[in-house]
Amino acid sequence: MERSxxxxxxxxxxxxxxxxxxxxxxxxxxxxxxxxxxxxxIAERAGVAKGTVYYNFASKSVLFEELLRxxxxxxxxxxxxxxxxxAREGGSxxxxxxxxxxxxxxxxxxxxxxxxxxxxxxxxxxxxxxxTLMVVRQQAVAVVEGVLREGVANSELSxxxxxxxxxxxxxxxxxxxxxxxxxFQPERSLDDVHAALSRLLQGRxxxxx
Amino acid sequence: MERSxxxxxxxxxxxxxxxxxxxxxxxxxxxxxxxxxxxxxIAERAGVAKGTVYYNFASKSVLFEELLRxxxxxxxxxxxxxxxxxAREGGSxxxxxxxxxxxxxxxxxxxxxxxxxxxxxxxxxxxxxxxTLMVVRQQAVAVVEGVLREGVANSELSxxxxxxxxxxxxxxxxxxxxxxxxxFQPERSLDDVHAALSRLLQGRxxxxx
DNA sequence: GTTTTTGTACTGACCAGTCAGTTCAGAAGA
DNA sequence: TCTTCTGAACTGACTGGTCAGTACAAAAAC
Numbered sequence: 001m002e003r004s005x006x007x008x009x010x011x012x013x014x015x016x017x018x019x020x021x022x023x024x025x026x027x028x029x030x031x032x033x034x035x036x037x038x039x040x041x042i043a044e045r046a047g048v049a050k051g052t053v054y055y056n057f058a059s060k061s062v063l064f065e066e067l068l069r070x071x072x073x074x075x076x077x078x079x080x081x082x083x084x085x086x087a088r089e090g091g092s093x094x095x096x097x098x099x100x101x102x103x104x105x106x107x108x109x110x111x112x113x114x115x116x117x118x119x120x121x122x123x124x125x126x127x128x129x130x131x132t133l134m135v136v137r138q139q140a141v142a143v144v145e146g147v148l149r150e151g152v153a154n155s156e157l158s159x160x161x162x163x164x165x166x167x168x169x170x171x172x173x174x175x176x177x178x179x180x181x182x183x184f185q186p187e188r189s190l191d192d193v194h195a196a197l198s199r200l201l202q203g204r205x206x207x208x209x
Numbered sequence: 210m211e212r213s214x215x216x217x218x219x220x221x222x223x224x225x226x227x228x229x230x231x232x233x234x235x236x237x238x239x240x241x242x243x244x245x246x247x248x249x250x251i252a253e254r255a256g257v258a259k260g261t262v263y264y265n266f267a268s269k270s271v272l273f274e275e276l277l278r279x280x281x282x283x284x285x286x287x288x289x290x291x292x293x294x295x296a297r298e299g300g301s302x303x304x305x306x307x308x309x310x311x312x313x314x315x316x317x318x319x320x321x322x323x324x325x326x327x328x329x330x331x332x333x334x335x336x337x338x339x340x341t342l343m344v345v346r347q348q349a350v351a352v353v354e355g356v357l358r359e360g361v362a363n364s365e366l367s368x369x370x371x372x373x374x375x376x377x378x379x380x381x382x383x384x385x386x387x388x389x390x391x392x393f394q395p396e397r398s399l400d401d402v403h404a405a406l407s408r409l410l411q412g413r414x415x416x417x418x
Numbered sequence: 419g420t421t422t423t424t425g426t427a428c429t430g431a432c433c434a435g436t437c438a439g440t441t442c443a444g445a446a447g448a
Numbered sequence: 449t450c451t452t453c454t455g456a457a458c459t460g461a462c463t464g465g466t467c468a469g470t471a472c473a474a475a476a477a478c
Contacts, residue, residue, distance in 0.1 A: 011443095011456075011457085013442090013443085013456090013457070014456085014457070017457080017458085030333070030334075031333060031334050031335045031336075032333070032335060032336065033242055033243065033244055033333065034242065034244075034245075035241075035242055035243075035244035035245040036243075036244040038432085038433060038434080039433075039434060039435080040433075040434090048458075048459090049458060049459040049460060050434095050435090050459080050460070051435095051436085051437085051457095051458060051459050051460065052457075052458050052459075053435095054434090054435065054436080055456095055457065055458065055459095056457090056458095059434080059435080060434070060435090116332045116333070119328065119329075119332065120328070120329045120330070120332065120333065121329070122388075123325045123328065123329070123388045123392055124239070124240060124241070124242065124325070124329065125239075125240050125392075126240045126241060127240075127241070158408075160408070161405065161408060162401070162404075162405040164389075164393075164394070165386055165389070165390070165394075165397075165401075165402060165405040165406075166405055166408075166409060168385055168386045168389035168390075169382045169383075169385065169386040169405070169406055169409055170382075170409075171385060172381045172382050172383075172384055172385020172386055172389075173378045173379075173381050173382040173385075174378075174381075175381055175385060176377055176378065176380060176381020176382075176384060176385065177374055177377045177378040177381055179331075179332050180373075180374070180377035180381075181374070181377075183332055184373075185373070185374075188374075192371070192374075193374060195371075196370070196371040196374040196375055196378070197374075197378055199367075199369070199370060199375075200375060200378055200379075202412065203411065203412010220421075220422080220478080222421090222422070222423095222477075222478075223421085223422070226422085226423080247466085247467060247468080248467080248468065248469080249467075249468095257423075257424085258423065258424045258425060258426095259424095259425085259426095259468095259469090260423075260424065260425080260426095260470090260471090260472095261422080261423055261424075263468095263469070263470080264422070264423070265422095268468080268469080269468070269469090
């Protein structure tokens, strides 16, 4: 009997196989892109037969879509956690943003391939999984937007800021800086990178003022 | 007689054909990715025969590499212009950064497909044109780094900033915000977007201080 | 008369998806 | 405990289609 959808229930064995396939697919697709990655490669890297891929997923693109959902789920949860923890501990909204920057960096540090793949596919148009991507993007950005809005509401942040645009810009700042970090100067520490971005967030770039 | 390398010289007619091919390729690859775009499609969209593609470029990936070089050349020139113009008019380095943000937005506004494609390919590893990308990326980021360094040198900017990382973060901020603008709220004006990013750059996000 | 483009046809490699058959893990019976 | 049975999970050779790149003769363009 086949399943092949977003099935939470499933034997332990099956779940393990799916996990192996996710891991194989994420690195290969990050390196080469979706179309340049063959199902045979994914199966080989995961150490299973090609048929197993199709036993577990309806198609190559379904595998990819579920991979996306899975990964962004992790990211969103981690951002939300960071924001809530800050709030619980009585931090300001700017502190929450800062904590989210760090959470983003930690995520990218742990799952660089996923991040790479996400960025590469996010702005493509005319692709099968377009709608999935939109949903999934909105989930992540919405967390940032939420904190910005709260900050504006309690006038901790200027009410002139453009919430959606600023949220996108912040996400972009972290994303690109982190990918650069991983690609071009991987020896640096997370704290280092975090400090640099924090400074930018809090406008401590200019010398005086 | 064949040519098919980075040939600056070439008849006007040939140059026109190449231009048509660039334009066709850039939109198709931005939408679908490199591997999912066929040479037949590119030829058809450009309104030329398939043989013409191979008369003008050695292969599909050579066409793509030259496209990259061509596009980033335009961007780099435009950033440099903005920085120099500001300097000539006696603006500060922060003004120069602001002008470069605007130049970046103008570029993305004019060549959204190229930008999309560039972002999608930049962090891929294991691809044929990897080295081309590295060179080309460095060209663009170097312009921003240059201005930051000058700012630090004349202590207009804090000497604690991390130049390469901050440059990457700024580029990312503009890139992602602009792609979001184009993809999700294209009705907004360039000035609007510029104002939001400018505010972020100058730390005018917090309400007080 | 030389360069560039056209159009069509072709080849050979590659690849997503299929399917008939095999293995496995654990339940039911002895 | 050991055997048999069952359905879920997995296998890998195979198929049909797609596509990069080639070939080339004839026509435009310069």
